[in-house]
Amino acid sequence: MSRSISTSALKRKxxxxxxxxDSLVDADRAVFNVIKSKEDMGIWTRDIKWETSxxxxxxxxxxxxxxxxxxxxxxxxxxxxxRKHYMAAEFEPSKEVTGGAWYVEGNLDxxxxxxxxxxxxxxxxSQKVVTVDGVYDFLKKHKVTTFDCTKQQIAEILNSMVLxxxxxxxxxxxxxxxxxFPIGTICYRIAxxxxxxxxxxxxxxxxxxxxxxxxISQCTPDGIISPSTCMYYKKWLDIEF
Amino acid sequence: xxxxxxxxxxxxxxSSFYGDHNSKVCECLIxxxxxxxxxxxxxxxxxxxxxxxxxxxxxxxxxxxxFSIQQEGAFGEAPKIVTHYMALFDNIIHHMRFPKFIVIVKxxxxxxxxxxxxxxxxxxxxxxxxxxxxxxQTVSKEENFNVDNIQESFTKLVNGRxxxxxxxxxxxxxxPSEEETPAKKRGAKSSKVREVSETIEQRALAAAAPMESxxxxxxxxxxxxxxxxxxxxKLTAVTIGKKRKQDFLDTDGGLLDKDEKxxxxxxxxxxxxxxxxxxxxxxxxxxSRLNNxxxxxxxxxxxxxxxxxxxxxxxxxxxxxxxxxxxxxxxKQGGLGMNLERIxxxxxxxxxxxxxxxxxxxxxxxxxxIIELAQNEEVESIVLKRYGREAYRMFRFLSKSGxxxxxxxxADTTFVEKKDAIKILYKLWKDDYxxxxxxxVNGARQTQFLLWKVNRQSLWEHVLDEMYHAALNLRLRIADxxxxxxxxxxxxxxKVTQVEELRKRYERLKKVRIIYESSLMNLDDxxxxxxxx
Ligand code: SF4
Numbered sequence: 208m209s210r211s212i213s214t215s216a217l218k219r220k221x222x223x224x225x226x227x228x229d230s231l232v233d234a235d236r237a238v239f240n241v242i243k244s245k246e247d248m249g250i251w252t253r254d255i256k257w258e259t260s261x262x263x264x265x266x267x268x269x270x271x272x273x274x275x276x277x278x279x280x281x282x283x284x285x286x287x288x289x290r291k292h293y294m295a296a297e298f299e300p301s302k303e304v305t306g307g308a309w310y311v312e313g314n315l316d317x318x319x320x321x322x323x324x325x326x327x328x329x330x331x332x333s334q335k336v337v338t339v340d341g342v343y344d345f346l347k348k349h350k351v352t353t354f355d356c357t358k359q360q361i362a363e364i365l366n367s368m369v370l371x372x373x374x375x376x377x378x379x380x381x382x383x384x385x386x387x388f389p390i391g392t393i394c395y396r397i398a399x400x401x402x403x404x405x406x407x408x409x410x411x412x413x414x415x416x417x418x419x420x421x422x423i424s425q426c427t428p429d430g431i432i433s434p435s436t437c438m439y440y441k442k443w444l445d446i447e448f
Numbered sequence: 449x450x451x452x453x454x455x456x457x458x459x460x461x462x463s464s465f466y467g468d469h470n471s472k473v474c475e476c477l478i479x480x481x482x483x484x485x486x487x488x489x490x491x492x493x494x495x496x497x498x499x500x501x502x503x504x505x506x507x508x509x510x511x512x513x514x515f516s517i518q519q520e521g522a523f524g525e526a527p528k529i530v531t532h533y534m535a536l537f538d539n540i541i542h543h544m545r546f547p548k549f550i551v552i553v554k555x556x557x558x559x560x561x562x563x564x565x566x567x568x569x570x571x572x573x574x575x576x577x578x579x580x581x582x583x584x585q586t587v588s589k590e591e592n593f594n595v596d597n598i599q600e601s602f603t604k605l606v607n608g609r610x611x612x613x614x615x616x617x618x619x620x621x622x623x624p625s626e627e628e629t630p631a632k633k634r635g636a637k638s639s640k641v642r643e644v645s646e647t648i649e650q651r652a653l654a655a656a657a658p659m660e661s662x663x664x665x666x667x668x669x670x671x672x673x674x675x676x677x678x679x680x681x682k683l684t685a686v687t688i689g690k691k692r693k694q695d696f697l698d699t700d701g702g703l704l705d706k707d708e709k710x711x712x713x714x715x716x717x718x719x720x721x722x723x724x725x726x727x728x729x730x731x732x733x734x735x736s737r738l739n740n741x742x743x744x745x746x747x748x749x750x751x752x753x754x755x756x757x758x759x760x761x762x763x764x765x766x767x768x769x770x771x772x773x774x775x776x777x778x779x780k781q782g783g784l785g786m787n788l789e790r791i792x793x794x795x796x797x798x799x800x801x802x803x804x805x806x807x808x809x810x811x812x813x814x815x816x817x818i819i820e821l822a823q824n825e826e827v828e829s830i831v832l833k834r835y836g837r838e839a840y841r842m843f844r845f846l847s848k849s850g851x852x853x854x855x856x857x858x859a860d861t862t863f864v865e866k867k868d869a870i871k872i873l874y875k876l877w878k879d880d881y882x883x884x885x886x887x888x889v890n891g892a893r894q895t896q897f898l899l900w901k902v903n904r905q906s907l908w909e910h911v912l913d914e915m916y917h918a919a920l921n922l923r924l925r926i927a928d929x930x931x932x933x934x935x936x937x938x939x940x941x942x943k944v945t946q947v948e949e950l951r952k953r954y955e956r957l958k959k960v961r962i963i964y965e966s967s968l969m970n971l972d973d974x975x976x977x978x979x980x981x
Contacts, residue, residue: 254893286856286866307860315865367863370841370848372828380796408736410826411970412911413833417918421834424879426921434921435928444960 238269247301249282249294283313323364336396416443451913457920458540473502477535509572510539514618515652542718549721561601575711606666612717615656723760726981733822738797744783745794748776767810819981838864839872852899880910912978922968933957
């Protein structure tokens with residue numbers, strides 16, 4: 208599929224890059240064309256070799272010269288951080304390559320995520336019930352962040368907070384605290400367990416050693432790992448006293 | 449759903465309550481399924497007399513049910529009636545819950561009833577006159593012994609459905625009717641029908657159960673005769689007992705003789721307790737997840753609809769009118785100030801739809817979904833504790849969506865670094881918490897995608913098995929602690945309190961026991977959540 212797109216792209220781009228192409232030696236040109244054909248996806252060195260059918264040292268030489276001429280650039284591909292990927296200089300790496308808005312240089316931007324989570328939590332705490340639009344407008348109106356974030360990003364943050372059980376997703380009933388939202392609107396509000404200092408509710412199984420035990424499947428009454436010789440219980444009792 | 453560790457726990461319980469022979473017979477029946485006396489003797493290698501004694505005891509403690517069926521005679525012999533025995537797994541596990549049952553009775557009906565009830569728990573099955581007998585033995589001289597009081601307590605217990613008539617000792621199951629037999633041979637189409645039809649064990653239980661109309665029926669005549677006649681009766685009881693012993697050792701038929709069947713025997717109705725515990729669990733979940741008012745409304749509705757429930761794990765409550773709910777709510781602690789509007793708001797939170805026109809406004813609560821949420825919470829918290837925060841988020845994502853997702857998609861949605869994500873997912877899969885599927889796409893190069901999913905059914909079974917395992921481990925730990933401190937436990941009390949070191953050890957043991965036992969009771973709540981509710 209990518210091939211058909213790339214050929215049409217090549218055709219489209221050809222007039223402007225013709226002069227450049229002319230100044231390159233054959234091998235450089237072949238390598239450059241393959242890289243460029245991948246547009247904002249970039250390409251792995253090995254694949255360049257495979258697609259151009261050139262020997263490795265030739266490809267490497269071409270890459271070097273193209274880099275020197277600033278016609279291509281090296282990019283980090285989120286899926287394979289160890290492998291060198293190249294992209295024509297005029298393209299910006301696509302979401303698939305960078306990992307999307309949450310990634311900087313191939314790493315998950317945890318700081319940004321946490322800052323946004325904190326902000327959302329504050330807003331929900333003060334407004335009780337919110338929608339994605341509501342949070343987005345609030346952030347925009349009060350210019351809380353120094354960076355732009357999209358509605359999509361807010362939605363993703365709220366969703367992850369739901370998964371963390373910090374907030375819950377509810378459909379507006381149009382009654383009581385939902386009166387300002389049309390019935391059926393997706394709303395978010397604080398989960399009763401969290402935020403009140405209670406923390407997450409720990410179930411009965413998870414509160415005893417066997418429930419947390421990584422070796423439960425090997426534990427038998429008269430085996431090497433057994434309840435009567437269990438160290439986890441000893442430690443647990445020490446804490447309980 | 450009887451899992452491997454469930455069996456181990458059941459066998460351990462029987463052995464600690466009723467000894468090794470009984471547990472051997474039980475294990476044989478649970479593992480191999482329904483058997484005849486001869487088969488049990490062969491498999492357990494116990495003597496005929498031993499096995500018969502065990503079966504009698506186990507039936508008496510409601511751990512085994514007998515039934516008879518007609519079997520075709522071998523080599524042209526006439527068909528004969530053969531008695532089969534089946535283990536009642538759930539009832540065995542219920543033995544672990546007796547302390548909970550006692551608390552329920554004590555709270556609802558008071559101490560007088562509790563005494564009668566405890567006797568029934570201990571002895572399994574008793575007739576009313578036997579209850580009176582036991583009571584006489586425990587009453588001290590100063591206390592006034594009064595049959596009327598016992599009668600009153602007993603009637604309260606039966607009316608509260610805490611006690612029921614015993615099932616028939618050995619129902620006869622008629623051979624499968626005409627339409628049923630050929631179904632076996634008729635190919636795939638009818639095999640589905642057969643799956644739906646009952647197993648022989650289910651048929652036996654249904655046949656043994658007393659009719660609903662008399663299940664909780666106390667005949668109130670000649671109560672007062674009981675005490676007068678008592679001594680005379682006791683004498684005959686002994687002789688009958690002796691004779692019976694002789695009988696059942698000789699014949700190949702059932703274990704219970706006809707004389708005993710005449711007097712109505714009573715036992716604890718486990719079902720009612722499990723129902724109440726289920727309701728309690730629902731209310732507790734709603735209170736912690738939503739709020740107290742929702743809990744009050746739910747408990748009011750359950751109060752109103754409890755008696756109409758026909759099975760323990762009923763999906764939704766019966767419908768009740770808003771006015772009935774209101775009347776019940778204001779009787780509850782904390783419910784006095786509530787008005788119709790607030791009750792309606794709670795009902796919405798509990799998942800009810802509001803009618804557009806409020807005529808004959810009736811509501812029913814979906815209990816099944818509350819139970820499911822509680823189950824989710826329990827499993828999720830295990831994931832959190834055992835595998836950490838990020839695993840928790842990923843697990844919840846998969847569990848909520850209920851279908852396959854690719855590794856990257858999971859990592860993106862849950863904000864987990866991709867290389868960490870795959871490690872965590874792999875660990876969860878290795879421990880049977882996730883299901884994995886590999887998909888290979890043949891393009892220019894071969895690319896492999898890993899897809900992950902939570903398979904509720906198999907995971908729930910796995911978690912339940914781990915819980916049985918944990919419960920068994922806890923019991924073993926308690927037994928171990930007691931064994932280690934046997935010395936102190938056997939010493940006279942004043943000696944222990946005199947010596948500082950002994951006193952400390954004694955205090956420690958007491959604390960440890962409390963921790964273990966309360967953990968076990970909580971764990972048992974979780975067990976019921978997955979097995980009985
Ligand atoms: S007894 Fe100890 S080793 Fe065995 S499952 Fe429990 S915690 Fe793990």
